[in-house]
Amino acid sequence: MLITCPCCGPRDVAEFTYQGDASRSRPDPASTDQAAWNAYVYDRVNTAGAHREYWQHSGGCRSHLVVLRSTLTHRIDSVRFARDEADGARRRSGSPA
């Protein structure tokens, strides 16, 4: 499997480290809702198909990435810097950078 790093270009998957499901959203840190925290920490959908996930190019430029990958075919539809995704999310929610 090749992942096309936005900085380095196509690289072997061995250069990357998987960093987990990027589709979850973390509860408000002040929240004491145990069910919400339990779901955040333990529940996984086990998607068959398009899956949004975090990877790090640990053997190259060290950038954190958001990859849209099919868990059925390993086809990769998009690779973006996680920093850009986070900036976009902050802009959408209106909170300061």
Next chain:
Amino acid sequence: MVEQVSPLGSAWTPGRHGNLAGEAGVVLSETRPGSIVQAAAFPGSEKAVMAAIAAATGLALPDGAGGGVATDTKAVFGIAPGRFLVIDQVEGLADRLKPGIPVETGAVTDLSHGRTAIRIAGPQAEWVLSKLFAIDFALAAFPLGAGRATQHHDVLAAIQRTGPDRFDLYVFRSLARSFWTMLVHAGEEVGCEVR
């Protein structure tokens, strides 16, 4: 001046290794730079760091990921977004870079004692490196002066093309002996000369 000690120690075995027919396919040597420095920019300060590198070294970095330039005594190339490896045969480069890169602009990290610089040159340099690293070493994909950050298993390496048939590799000093030995083994097939 204090004499530099090579991290290769007894792993440095000058002479011809492996295939003895014809000219050596690769020549391995150490370039022993006095300074190996990482200059990193905060987002938005990339141009300021590139200008500071140009002011301190006289090397003008081209735009674009992995771009670089090298002379006989100095080199610079991109290894990540906003991060550059700067090399000078003369010691003290970090101190020359710091005035141009204040803390609000970026960070200067002196890696001179943490990395070792290995040069692989010769008509089979691309072939030998391709055995170890999963990147394209062809001139069209890896142009002159350009840099790449990659790894061989867990040995991280920053590689710059400093000639049509020549690459300079920067690897962790603590792994220099095993990495060098592996390079010699990889080069034996085509004839490896250690200088």
